[in-house]
Amino acid sequence: MTNSENIIRTFVTLRFAGDELDPDEMSHIVKEKPTRACRKGKIYRPGTRSPEITAKTGVWYFSTKHKIQSTDLADHLDALERLISPFGDRDSHLKALRDLMERRNLQAHARVFWRGPANAQ
Numbered sequence: 001m002t003n004s005e006n007i008i009r010t011f012v013t014l015r016f017a018g019d020e021l022d023p024d025e026m027s028h029i030v031k032e033k034p035t036r037a038c039r040k041g042k043i044y045r046p047g048t049r050s051p052e053i054t055a056k057t058g059v060w061y062f063s064t065k066h067k068i069q070s071t072d073l074a075d076h077l078d079a080l081e082r083l084i085s086p087f088g089d090r091d092s093h094l095k096a097l098r099d100l101m102e103r104r105n106l107q108a109h110a111r112v113f114w115r116g117p118a119n120a121q
Contacts, residue, residue, distance in 0.1 A: 008116035011065035012076040014083065018106035021058025025104075029096050030083050035063045073114055080110065 013035075016026055023037035038044045038055040045052050062083065064076045085094045101108065 006117055008071040008114075008120050010071045010073050010076055010114050011063055011068070012073075012080050012113070013061065013063045013065075013111045014080055015062075015109045015111075016060040016101070016106050017057050017109070018104055019057050020104040021060060021106055022104070023058065023060050025100065026060040029093065029100055030062075031093070032062060032083055034060045035065075036061045071116070073112065077112070 019040050021039065023034060023039060026037070027033060036046075037060045038058065040055050040058045042055050043052050044055055062080075064079050068076050068079050070076070084097060100106065
């Protein structure tokens with residue numbers, strides 16, 4: 001087993017996508033800057049070594065990869081939960097988010113990543 005196989009890696013991502021997505025509007029609702037965001041039709045570079053491309057749809061993407069240092073998956077999922085539904089939801093974030101998704105015909109996708117040795121907790 002190599003050293004990289006002994007390392008536990010954990011992160012979660014949340015992506016909102018749709019042709020009518022406005023990244024600034026999404027950031028305002030969830031009160032967080034995205035890891036990456038782009039409006040439909042805008043030119044962007046998906047990676048440091050990738051060529052520029054035109055976005056086929058709007059995307060607002062958030063990752064805990066460089067924000068949460070813990071390898072405990074629960075810590076990453078908690079961060080995602082706080083993003084879309086802060087404690088007690090006093091400001092009705094979740095309702096505003098649902099309304100925005102319906103109004104703009106947006107889809108949400110969450111992904112969970114965990115990798116580590118077979119005996120890792």
